[in-house]
Amino acid sequence: MASSDKSSAVSEKRIEDAGNTVDVERLSEDDRFPPAVVRKLLFKIDLRMLPLLGLLYAVALIDRTNLGIARVAGMESDLKLKIGERYSIASCIYFVPYTLLQLPSNIVLRVLGARTWLTICVTGWGVAQLGMGFVPTWGYLVLTRVFLGAFEAGFFPALVFIITTWYKRHEIQKRLAGFYLVSIVLGGFSSIFAYALTLLDGKGGLAGWQWIFVIEGAITIALGLLTFLFVADFPDKNKFLTREETKLILDRVEADRGDSIPDEMTWAKLWLHLSDWTIWAYALMFMCATMPAYAIGFFITIILKGMGFSTRDSLLLSGPPSVFAAICCYVCAYFSDKTRKRALLLALQTVFTTIGLFITAYAKPNGVRYLGLFIAKAGASACVPAVLAYGANNVVSHTKRSISTAVIIMFGGIGGIFATTVYRQQDAPRYLNGIWATIGCQFLMLALLAATSFTFLRRNKLARQGKLGPLEGQPGFFYTI
Known part of the structure; x- marks a missing residue:
């Protein structure tokens, strides 16, 4: 979009107020964006976006990690997963297409639009999940995991990309x-839901572990329909806000970081953004955050069973650490947004993850080892949105946001x-x-x-002294640390 078009769309310098012309540059933020009006509008957007996207992501997380639950529930013996590294291979193979297809998926997202693309992703992985309930051998299980990873690849980066375009x-x-x-929360208690599904063992000629995949796959396919009907698109393409509300949202984003209107993706921009080392640093950090989260998701029931708990108790005890993790995750996010500090809280959460892992590894009493899982789960879970926010806060433009989001989440697959x-x-x-x-x-x-924080502190200092800038090509922009 040409700069004159962008200016007329979102950055108008003069507006009409009660019949009088008002200079926007002279207005305070509260005058331009009255807090009461903004709060009401943001609540409307939150209500439209967050519950559905949260539910979809919960289902995605359940569908990719319920392999460990099914294994404990009888799949291991039926598909002979104890032979060699079959279980690890079946778990790992999902992440190959999931990792490779992240960046292409985010490019396709802007072309097809959020509603169409997310519907394809959700319905596709629902079918793959359903198919896992009917695999006769280990080989077919691996094949369905490949399809599951391919369809889920486009979902999470799209979800994060969309959310970051709506808010300051x-x-x-x-x-x-x-x-x-x-x-x-839903992922943590999926083990309890799965235990309930195993009670269907023998019904319809299916084993209990097969019912886990069949029922959860059917639920995902149904959610694909809800995605098509209700998911929100990008702000400039949305259909649920009025024209005035849309303009207010775009103006707020423009005033905050100057990228409310999408810029065109070119090969030159693609290589330029990929050459920024900080994107790869965020990506490695996200890998470090997701690794313990995935490890606990895949292996918590197995670790608990190794402590001597029964299959039923292992499944039921997998849930409570997620409740504690959810509380810690939101509390950390609240204070991070309130203080506008990312790095310090992220460092503290990482330390908690490390402490929890040490306790789980070396404590003797099972109760203390279980406490370690609480701490590790809480720290790792809080790190995931923290890294995403840290990265999203320090990029400008839709093209760089699209690429950075895809690369970061791609490394989550590597984790x-x-x-x-x-x-x-x-x-x-x-x-x-x-x-x-x-x-x-x-x-x-x-x-x-530490490396990124030092770099951003130095760049901010030089920019304020007029020796560097504008940062990220955007006048008035400073990195969030």
Whole structure:
């Protein structure tokens, strides 16, 4: 879009107010965007976006990690998953298409629109999930996991990309934590729901573990229909706000970071954005955050069973750590947005993850080891939206936001591959090697966080002294640390 078009669309310098011409540049933020009006409008957007997107992400997380639950519920013996590394391979193979298709998916997103693309993704992985309930052998299980990863690849980066285009920088983490909170709680109690489904064992000629995939797959397909009917698109394409409300949202984003209107993707921009080392730093940090989250999701029931709990108790005890994690996740996000500080809270959450992992690895009493899972789950879960917010706050333009989001979440898939391969069958049930690999990732997270924080502090200082800038090509922009 030409600069004159962009100016007329969102950055009008003069507006009409009660018949009088008012100079926008001389108005305070509260005059331009009255707090009461903004709060009401943001609540309307939150209500439209967050519950549905949160539910969809919760289902995505359940569908990708319920393999561990099904394994405990009888799939291991039926499909002979104890042979070699079959379970780890079936878990890991999902992340290959999930990782490779992130960036292409975000490019397709702007072309097809959020509603169409997300509907394709949700319905597609629902069918793959349903198919897992009818696999006769381990090989077919691996094939369905490939399709599951391919369709889920486009969902999470699209979800994060869409949310970050609606809000100002210091409103993002609460929203990301909001939908992630839904996913943590529902994902945590998916083990209890799965246990209920295993009670259908023998019904319709299906084993209990098969009913887990059949019912959850059918639910996902139904949600695909809701996605088509209700999901919100990008602000400039939305259909549920009035023209005046849309303009207010776009003006707020324009005033905050100057990228309310999408810029055109070109090959030159693609390579320019990919050459920014900070994007790769965010990506590695996200890998470090997702690795413990995936490890706990895939292996918590197995670790609990290794402590001596029965299958029923292992499934039921998998839920409570998620409730604690959800509370910590939102509290950390609230204070991060309120204080406008990202790095310090992210560092604290990483330290908590590390402490929890050490306790789970080396404590003797089962109760203390279970407490370690609470702490590790809480720290890792809070880190996921924190890294996403940290990255989203420090990029400008739709093209860079699209690329950075895809690259960051792509490395989340690598974190999943890492988690499913270092937690080896021969290390069960304590998985000390896997836990140490996860702890190593937390130290890498802290190192990367220190490097980016130092860089941003230095760039902000130079920009304020007039020796560097404009940062990210946007006058008045400063990095969030």
